[in-house]
Amino acid sequence: MLVLEYKVKGKQQQYQAIDEAIRTTQFIRNKAIRYWIDAPRESKINRIALNNYSTALRKEFKFVEELNSMACQAATERAWSAIDRFYSNCKSKKLGKKGFPRFQKDNRSVEYKTSGWSLNPTKRRITFTDKKSIGEVKLLGKWDIQTYPVKSIKRVRLVRKADGYYCQFAVDIEVRTEPRAGDGELGLDVGLEYFYSDSNGHHEENPRFLRKAEKAIKHAQRQIYKKEKGKNQRRKARQRYAKKHLRVSRQRNEHALVIARNVCKLNSLVAYENLNVKGMVRNHCLAKSINDVAWSLFRHWLEYFAAKFNTTVVAVNPRMTSQKCSDCGAIVKKSLSTRTHKCACGCEMQRDVNAAINILNLGKQARGGQPQSNATGLATSTLVGESLLEQVTRMSVESSRL
Template identity: 80%
Template sequence: MLVLEYKIKGFKLQYQAIDEAIITTQFIRNKAIRYWMDAPREANINKIALNNYSTALRKEFKFVEELNSMACQSATERAVIAIDRFYGNCKGKIPGKKGYPRFQKDNRSVEYKTSGWSLYPTKRRITFTDQKGIGEVKLLGKWDINTYPVKSIKRVRLVKKADGYYCQFAIKTESLSESRIADDEVGLDVGLEYSYSDSNGHHQPNPRLLIKAEKSIKHAQRQIYKKEKGKNQRRKAIQRYARKHLKVSRQRSEHAKRIARNVCKASALVVYEDLRVKNMVKNHCLAKSINDVSWGFFRRWLEYFAVKFNTKVVAINPRMTSQKCSDCGAIVKKSLSTRTHKCSFGCELQRDVNAAKNILNLAKARDGQSQRNATGLATSTLLGETLVEQVARVKVESPCL
């Protein structure tokens, strides 16, 4: 699957119609969750039952009937995903909270399937044909959607972001592979001082994007509280604040995308740490720095480009890789503040390079499990997969590549 994203240009009434469609989607999803909660235990509330319930909602509420029928089904599918995730966590005996479905308050997208929209045959325009009144809008972007057959477009999603409205097309197409420029074997140790250090001694600088933008973000946040509640100036201040955070998020994704592509393009084998970032950010002293360096983004893009360049990627448990000597195997205890590894046999390396060598050695010593992402997507909200865990999706490759 390939996702193409365009910014929408329309009129104020069209934006209001998109907002109404998004709110209707949230209403259907929440009503489906309530229907599941109120049903008796012996009742089998599955996807078919919830789709039938969305049909009943269309008969009961006029504003629901105005939304395309397949868009209503997409809304109930979001409830199905939340319910299935909860049951899966219970059956898998995942520790902690099991993710009991909750009502949504900040939905920002509406998703159409194969009906409810039509593309202009020659220009980058799309018309939404349901009764919400969105009508024809212009698509701004460099990708040419008209080169793909209409039958290959499986989903059309309207997304509201801090800087405007976007239209995303999920297209069923084969991912084209590319040739590598080298066949190196490399181990990667991610960190906070550097984005990653590899077993060859290369250090990728950490851009620290949030820290650089933090002064501007805090200033924008203070401006919000200086405006009176309910006034237009406060709404504009909130939008400026949100746009600054959105810019940092996009910069993080772009940086992770670029360095992951470079690593996979030059390597036949990439070994990285199998980290549980969700648990690591519970350390409040390091949480902001960990989120800023975006280890999760980097790992997902590694898995995507591994498919594109036919690179084998392996996740390794990083236990003791920082304490063990990569040369002689001796254990050299050191704190986080100690940045140089020195063993009694004369091996002296930068701490992260030593860990990267250990990570690569572990993969060579045993057969690691490949972590290739065969779909070629960092996160998926497409047909047959999780529909709404991520809606802020962009095209899977950088415009500059």
């Protein structure tokens, strides 16, 4: 599935119409969640039942009827995705909270399927044909969507971000693999001092995007509370604050994507740590730094480019990889503050490099087993006005049906 994103250029009333469509999507999703909660226990609510409920909402509310029928179904599919995830967590007896579906209050997108829109045959323009009065808008971007068959476009999504509105196309095409530039083997030990240390002794610097922008972000946040509630100046201050966070998010995506691509292109085997990041961020002293380094995002791109370059990626258990000597296998106890590994066998090296070698050895042992590789088949593209896409990660969150 190829995802192309364009910035939308339109008039102010068109932006307001997009906002109305987004609010309608949120309304339908929340009503579907309420319908599931209030349903009797003996009645089985499934995806089909929620789709039928969207039809009932269209008859009851005029503003829902104005939205395309398939867009209404896409909204109920979002509700079912949350419900199904909750059922799966309960069935698998997942520890902690099971993710009971919540009512949404900050929806920022509306999805159309194969109807409710039409592309201009020659120009980069799209017309939304439902009764929300969005009409025809321009698409700013360098990719030519007309080169793909219209039948291959499975979803069209309008997204509101801090710096404007975007239109995303999910195109169902086969993503071509690319030849690797090398056949090396690499073990990666991620950390906070360095972004990662590999088994060859290389240390990739931690960019710390949030830390560098934190002063400006905090200043922008303080400006919000100096403005009177309900006034236009307060809205503008909030927008400036949101843009700074959006910039940090895009920097993280770009950095993780470029590093993961280079690693997979140069190696036939990549072993990395199977970290429980969700549990690690419970440490309030390190939570901000862990979120800033974006380990989960890096793993996501590793698994994606592994499929693109036919690279084997293996997630290994990181237990004792820092304590075990990579030379003789002895256990050398050391605290987190000890950054040098020294063993009685004479092996002395940087702590993270020793761990990366152990991770690589574990990856080689598990190579014949089940490698952790990406099977989503999502691809990204580079856009005008935006460095690299972040929507692929969001696609799996907002619409797991893609």
